[in-house]
Amino acid sequence: EESGSDSSQKQQSSQKSDSKGGSKGEGESENHEYISDAKKVMIEPIEAAQLDINHVVFLDPGKISITCPKDIGEHRSFIYDLETRQVVKLPDNTTVLKKLDNDDLFVMTKENTEYAILDGSSYTVKKAIMRPANVDNSLDISPDGKSIAYVTDEGLFVSDLDFQNPTRIVAAKREGKVFDMELPRFPKWFDANRIGYKVVGFKGVLYCGVVTRDGTVSKTYMEAQDATLYPLVNGDYLFRNDSGKGIGIIDANTGQKKFITESLLDKEGFAFDKNGKWVSYYMTNKEVTEENKWTGRFEVKGISSESKIMEFETEKPNAKPVENAVASPDGKFLLFTDMDMTGRRVLYKLEINAEQSQQSQKK
Known part of the structure; x- marks a missing residue:
């Protein structure tokens, strides 16, 4: 559903042409094939070894960690400073x-079995952590x-950290038939508490919940069925339906949800500003099949x-969505x-300026 203003804005392609032909900054090279404002980030050791990148985590606004598969069962990892372009091998x-x-x-x-805490300066192991066999592999460490x-x-x-002195903060419901079981899974620390x-x-996924670290305060969100919750700075939650049925906001107090878009393609391209300014995603077709689910938008x-x-947007039939957004x-x-x-x-x-007017280009 596009308004008239949206349609007219789609004609504004001059900004894209300018960026496509603009000069390349040091450390960056060619633009992405159809997300034409996006520039390739050149990381010398990765370029020299011709490695693929399959995992990216922000450590600071200008610093990231990168994981690159090397051989079967092996990978290389780096810390990269986006401003100074300095690289540290982990x-x-x-x-x-x-x-x-x-x-x-x-x-x-x-x-999914062995973890560690690395010193933030020397990147040497300070604490090794082994997951017990009876613990699900979806675990998370507190910010402290x-x-x-x-x-x-x-x-x-x-x-x-040794899985000692445990406190159960949400009990599993296992009474009755197997169809009635409710098991908490996929814990994620939203903040210190x-x-x-x-x-x-x-x-x-029946619903989502949020609980304090001592288990004394808990709230469930029944509207977050088949969804994942992400905390925003203002206290509310962004939700993404796991089955590709939309993105929206859930009010932390009332539990009511409001869709931002009701159609997106699974997890590909999904990312969001925790300050609540923007969210990115791919659109799906209304009639989704494995052959035609992606619109290329x-x-x-x-x-x-x-x-x-x-x-x-791209109309190339063999193009694939981006990953690791x-x-x-x-x-x-x-x-x-x-x-x-x-x-x-x-x-x-x-680069994203949440205050700018819509820019669009079709390829």
Whole structure:
């Protein structure tokens, strides 16, 4: 559904032409094939080794961690400063999951079983963490690096880093038939005190919840069925339907939801500004099949204003959506990965001005 103003704005392609022909900044090279304001980020060690990029995490507004597969079961990881373009190599087979409040890094060292805390200066191991066999692999560490939120068949727990001294903060409901079971899963620390989680039943995600780290205050959001919650700075939650049925806002107090868009393509291209200024996603066709589900239209839309900020489209049938989309902490730009002209998965940067009028280009 496009208004007349949207249609007229789609004709404004001169801005895109200017950016396409503009000079390339140091550390950046060619523009993305159809998201034409996005520029490839050149990272020398990765370029020299011709590595693919498959995991990106922001550590600061101008600093990221990057994971690159090398051989079967092996990968290389780096810290990259987007401003100075300096690169620091991390220990092999290290995947950064998050930065802690004291600048240490929480990393995975073996797929879903072994973790560690790396010193934020030397990047050496300060604490090794082994996941017990009865603990689900969807665990998360607190921002202060002192507690683990994890789940077992008995519920959601918070413990120390050795999985000792656990406190169950959400119990699993296992009474009755298997169809009636409700199991908390996928804990995520929203801040120093709140933990978000999903409740999974026989038919999928039944609803989402948020609980304090001591379990004394808990709230469930029944409107977040088949969805994932993401906290915004203003206290409300952005939700993304896991089955590709839309993005919207859930009021933290009332639990009511309001759609920003009711049609998006799974997780590809999804990212958001935690300050609530914008969200990015791909649109789906109304009649979705595996053959035609992608429209080739990538949008950046205001969360509060619900107005389009940017829109890009390609009609090439073999084009694929971008991956690993992640917003900078200050919301000023978006990073994502995609294949370059050589077929290697590389990093692109898209500057976003949430105050600007919609820009669009069709290719």
